[in-house]
Amino acid sequence: MVTKSKEIMELDKKYYQQGYARVPIVIVEGKGAVLKDIEGNEYIDCFAGIATANAGHAPDALVKAGTEQMKKLFHVSGRFHTVPQVKLAKKLSEITPGDLKKTFLCNSGTEAVENAVKLVKKYAFTNGLTGGAMISLECAFHGRLGYSFSLTANASYKKGFGSYSNAPGVKHAPVPYSYRSKFSEEDCGVEAANRLEEVIDRQTTGDVAAFIMEPILGEGGIIVPPDSYFREIVKILNERDIPFIVDEVQTGFGRTGKLLASEHWGLEPDVMTLAKGMGGGIPIGACIGTDQIASCVESGDFFSTYGGNPVTSAISLANINYIQEAGLVENSAKVGKVFLDGLADIQKRRPLIGDVRGKGLMIGIELVKDPSSKKPAKNETKSLVEKLQKAGVIIGLGGIFKNVLRLQPPLVISEEQAKTVLEKVDDGFSKI
Numbered sequence: 108m109v110t111k112s113k114e115i116m117e118l119d120k121k122y123y124q125q126g127y128a129r130v131p132i133v134i135v136e137g138k139g140a141v142l143k144d145i146e147g148n149e150y151i152d153c154f155a156g157i158a159t160a161n162a163g164h165a166p167d168a169l170v171k172a173g174t175e176q177m178k179k180l181f182h183v184s185g186r187f188h189t190v191p192q193v194k195l196a197k198k199l200s201e202i203t204p205g206d207l208k209k210t211f212l213c214n215s216g217t218e219a220v221e222n223a224v225k226l227v228k229k230y231a232f233t234n235g236l237t238g239g240a241m242i243s244l245e246c247a248f249h250g251r252l253g254y255s256f257s258l259t260a261n262a263s264y265k266k267g268f269g270s271y272s273n274a275p276g277v278k279h280a281p282v283p284y285s286y287r288s289k290f291s292e293e294d295c296g297v298e299a300a301n302r303l304e305e306v307i308d309r310q311t312t313g314d315v316a317a318f319i320m321e322p323i324l325g326e327g328g329i330i331v332p333p334d335s336y337f338r339e340i341v342k343i344l345n346e347r348d349i350p351f352i353v354d355e356v357q358t359g360f361g362r363t364g365k366l367l368a369s370e371h372w373g374l375e376p377d378v379m380t381l382a383k384g385m386g387g388g389i390p391i392g393a394c395i396g397t398d399q400i401a402s403c404v405e406s407g408d409f410f411s412t413y414g415g416n417p418v419t420s421a422i423s424l425a426n427i428n429y430i431q432e433a434g435l436v437e438n439s440a441k442v443g444k445v446f447l448d449g450l451a452d453i454q455k456r457r458p459l460i461g462d463v464r465g466k467g468l469m470i471g472i473e474l475v476k477d478p479s480s481k482k483p484a485k486n487e488t489k490s491l492v493e494k495l496q497k498a499g500v501i502i503g504l505g506g507i508f509k510n511v512l513r514l515q516p517p518l519v520i521s522e523e524q525a526k527t528v529l530e531k532v533d534d535g536f537s538k539i
């Protein structure tokens with residue numbers, strides 16, 4: 108008998124560009140931290156649509172906000188003021204750190220980064236510079252289109268795209284990746300910051316539009332920079348008046364146990380990019396700048412047909428309020444600790460686990476052939492992901508060597524569900 112999922116997967120092969128490494132599961136429903144497939148099987152979701160469904164699947168508060176807004180107005184062009192759009196912009200200025208104040212709304216993380224790039228380039232221009240250079244980190248992910256694709260520094264995504272993936276002026280500075288560094292954690296941060304300084308001073312004329320980084324690198328393998336890194340780079344950037352863009356597309360909205368990951372280090376960037384958890388699953392993104400930076404924006408510089416759409420704005424605002432009011436940031440910190448403690452325990456008996464790291468519900472488990480060589484255990488990681496799917500747990504896979512399991516569930520996940528996942532992870536290791 109041909110299963111329903113097989114039928115859908117055959118249609119997909121025929122009619123959809125096969126740019127995704129698809130999982131052979133057809134998801135039809137989700138509630139809270141549980142997903143259901145077309146055959147009725149249930150899964151504990153530990154990936155949240157890639158760190159996006161932070162408020163859980165189909166939360167009532169978001170459904171209500173979206174439905175109410177849809178009954179009134181689906182869409183109007185950005186040439187008109189709308190209430191949801193400005194309310195959301197005001198909310199973002201209230202929850203973001205430092206002097207971040209003025210928002211541009213768009214439809215995805217990539218667009219948020221693209222708009223941030225335009226913003227800092229225009230800001231450089233108004234200061235008599237060209238903003239010819241831009242710096243991001245090795246292993247970074249900032250998108251797969253346009254300039255953001257060049258800022259992304261993971262060669263495995265770039266094959267076949269030639270100069271489209273390498274815009275002029277983009278430089279990559281070494282990543283502070285403690286687990287793979289020969290230095291202590293503190294020194295790894297200082298060393299990587301020194302290397303950033305060298306990239307600025309040796310590879311650019313000083314005409315740098317901005318330095319952009321994810322506070323915790325998501326796609327790169329949940330790499331948490333040491334505290335020393337942030338301490339040092341803030342000094343380096345300030346001394347040179349180089350704007351700092353913090354890309355919180357993946358780390359934002361409670362994911363790391365704080366509303367924004369910047370709070371862990373007291374970062375006060377000049378520009379911040381947001382998406383994913385900002386909408387809980389509806390397509391929305393934001394680029395927010397300080398008054399000083401945003402003062403360079405002139406009429407006609409930015410526009411998006413759907414950016415700041417009334418429906419997506421209303422849902423996003425309801426989503427942020429829900430995350431705050433339902434205590435999901437606190438739950439992220441609490442259940443994140445259950446996961447980290449449980450994984451540390453599993454690590455003791457599973458030598459394949461080289462490193463467990465993360466904050467809140469943004470956790471990476473790096474698998475290696477053996478702890479001394481740290482040779483990436485890529486096939487074993489893939490096999491474990493598949494074993495877990497069969498056991499009813501959806502978990503992510505990432506890292507530049509594709510050897511990092513990514514635990515990034517909806518922030519509504521309970522301690523009980525976390526314990527079930529831990530048991531299944533442990534059991535999965537016994538089978539590979």
Ligand SMILES: Cc1ncc(COP(=O)(O)O)c(C=O)c1O
Nearest residue numbers: 215216217248249250321356357
């Ligand atoms: C840090 C970061 N920036 C930008 C993006 C691109 O976002 P999107 O896929 O919504 O375009 C991602 C996506 O994973 C991301 O993790």
